[in-house]
Amino acid sequence: MTIVVTMKTQHPETPATLEARRASRSTEGRLIGGVAAGLSAHLSVDVMYVRGAFVLASVFGGFGVALYAGLWMILPSDARFAQGAPGLDAASRQGKRPGRPSKLEDLGPLVALGAVALGVVALLQSLGGGFVAFWPVVLGTVGLAVLWSQADEAQRERWTDSTGRIDLVRAVVGRGGVASYARLAAGVGLLISALALFALQPGQAGVSRDVLVAAALGVAGLALTVGPWLFRLAGDLSEERAERVRSQERADVAAHLHDSVLQTLALIQKHAEDGWAVARLARAQERDLRSWLYAEESGPKTSVAGALRAVAAEVEDSHGTPIEVVTVGDLPSSERSQPLLLAAREAMVNAAKHSGADRIDVYAEMGAELTELFVRDRGRGFDPTQVPSDRLGVRASIIDRMRRHGGVAEIKSAQGQGAEVRLSLERNGEGT
Amino acid sequence: MGVPVSVVIVDDHAMFRSGVRAEIADRVSVLGEAADVDSAVKAVVDLRPDVVLLDVHLPGGGGVEVMRRLGTRAPETRFLALSVSDAAEDVIGTIRGGARGYVTKSITGTELVAAIGRVSEGDAVFSPRLAGFVLDAFAGSIEVAQVDQDLDRLTEREREVMRLIARGYAYKEVASELFISVKTVETHVSSVLRKLQLSSRHQLTRWAADRRLL
Numbered sequence: 001m002t003i004v005v006t007m008k009t010q011h012p013e014t015p016a017t018l019e020a021r022r023a024s025r026s027t028e029g030r031l032i033g034g035v036a037a038g039l040s041a042h043l044s045v046d047v048m049y050v051r052g053a054f055v056l057a058s059v060f061g062g063f064g065v066a067l068y069a070g071l072w073m074i075l076p077s078d079a080r081f082a083q084g085a086p087g088l089d090a091a092s093r094q095g096k097r098p099g100r101p102s103k104l105e106d107l108g109p110l111v112a113l114g115a116v117a118l119g120v121v122a123l124l125q126s127l128g129g130g131f132v133a134f135w136p137v138v139l140g141t142v143g144l145a146v147l148w149s150q151a152d153e154a155q156r157e158r159w160t161d162s163t164g165r166i167d168l169v170r171a172v173v174g175r176g177g178v179a180s181y182a183r184l185a186a187g188v189g190l191l192i193s194a195l196a197l198f199a200l201q202p203g204q205a206g207v208s209r210d211v212l213v214a215a216a217l218g219v220a221g222l223a224l225t226v227g228p229w230l231f232r233l234a235g236d237l238s239e240e241r242a243e244r245v246r247s248q249e250r251a252d253v254a255a256h257l258h259d260s261v262l263q264t265l266a267l268i269q270k271h272a273e274d275g276w277a278v279a280r281l282a283r284a285q286e287r288d289l290r291s292w293l294y295a296e297e298s299g300p301k302t303s304v305a306g307a308l309r310a311v312a313a314e315v316e317d318s319h320g321t322p323i324e325v326v327t328v329g330d331l332p333s334s335e336r337s338q339p340l341l342l343a344a345r346e347a348m349v350n351a352a353k354h355s356g357a358d359r360i361d362v363y364a365e366m367g368a369e370l371t372e373l374f375v376r377d378r379g380r381g382f383d384p385t386q387v388p389s390d391r392l393g394v395r396a397s398i399i400d401r402m403r404r405h406g407g408v409a410e411i412k413s414a415q416g417q418g419a420e421v422r423l424s425l426e427r428n429g430e431g432t
Numbered sequence: 433m434g435v436p437v438s439v440v441i442v443d444d445h446a447m448f449r450s451g452v453r454a455e456i457a458d459r460v461s462v463l464g465e466a467a468d469v470d471s472a473v474k475a476v477v478d479l480r481p482d483v484v485l486l487d488v489h490l491p492g493g494g495g496v497e498v499m500r501r502l503g504t505r506a507p508e509t510r511f512l513a514l515s516v517s518d519a520a521e522d523v524i525g526t527i528r529g530g531a532r533g534y535v536t537k538s539i540t541g542t543e544l545v546a547a548i549g550r551v552s553e554g555d556a557v558f559s560p561r562l563a564g565f566v567l568d569a570f571a572g573s574i575e576v577a578q579v580d581q582d583l584d585r586l587t588e589r590e591r592e593v594m595r596l597i598a599r600g601y602a603y604k605e606v607a608s609e610l611f612i613s614v615k616t617v618e619t620h621v622s623s624v625l626r627k628l629q630l631s632s633r634h635q636l637t638r639w640a641a642d643r644r645l646l
Binding site: 328 | 491494496522564598
């Protein structure tokens, strides 16, 4: 009897639409907020130059600090939608994995606001001279701060909203009711009083200039307060859409997967007395689930390691011998790796069919120059010099094939000592 | 064999715990079980087992957290990581947290008992998969002459041993392949373990996330 079980997993892939390249804060290479690292990746400039530019701009007038803080607020973090394998994500959510230690970024908004304040004060001092503008600016900054933290909280609230609809009023004031409105009012009030203070500054020769500066500040404050929010909103919207598509795909895959597990369980019950079939089914299902839940590995189409795993899985399914695949390094799949995979497949089939071993180990090491692949079993072994005629595969499919494509195949075996096939292929002459 | 090795099983799946217990109970002495970080810490402090079978993913912060919280409170207890997850960063993280070996849950009872015995004697247990992870993490090698204190790289010999283990060789087979004694193989493996735990190679725990194509 033949049992046909299809247990292919559709790995969710990001939709292949063309998207504009957007800058983001880097969570990987950051020193403070990841702004410089993110910018350097976006602009393809060495991060040292970006950092240097920021430092320079900070030393001269504090503009760098303000710019950095502003970018920190505006740029979305690249980790916001980072998704891992579902099993790992779930384990993280349930606290089964060690969490990342909390870092400076938790203080992010606070630090950013402080930096904005400092930057603005420094800027004004260098413009107006003396402490004339100090208190109004501090007041104004506090106002901005309140507005800002408010906007940020509203953002978060919106993110937790399950309906996914966007309400403008709620987006600004959040769900907080009176407190939110009060804070909003306080923020605006402080901003206005700062402007007023500016306008009423006594004993100034250029009152008109002050008013002008105050007005400009007010506009800048508004832009600072609302601008980033609008900017981020636009970003969030498209992200959200992509996210929804992704989660739907994920749900489909989960449904498919549960289905396949149910199928397997049903089949196992049917074959309860056939130990071999049960083991084979369980093994295939385990591999399927494992690769879906935990592997973040590249698929069979794109990489040699992925293709090797797919080949091993196929041999394992058709012959029932578990195959352990370990790979080190990886290569993009190409024509050149094809003979290697076919030869490896033949070696695995041979081991599964003839050796009688209960496990086959496959190890592949892919380097820049050389790819080596070992297929090993602890079965009954054979004398490689006297390969019986029914094992023509060894000569034609392994040794000759490798030689034709400029590679080497060696077979090490002796009666009763298992067998190991070593395939190696140099990478030169490849067009990639 | 004299006194059987004492073991505590830490895993959040009750079914798995009882399965493992049934498989190894006649060859080692299972002192107790625990299902999360808190109870595991308590069990280890109270029961003082020789070996803890430690799940990598565990409610309360993972297996690493158990070892971190115990600190020096159970110096004679050794940890063997047991996992169904193949996420390299978690496996390496657990080893760096202090585990002396890593095996997957599909391991047979006999192999598991052997691994427990090895760990209880202070040796390291490397499965082919862990050896592969290690080779990936420590890409590149150095001349034997300048080994001494370089924790960031493997010696040529250590690499050879790791490669053979990744190819599915048992320690004994590695020894005869390289014409060295099993003891020497164990020494090499322990030294790799030490490097893995002490190396400050800064991408080590994270390299897995972006193993990229050459």
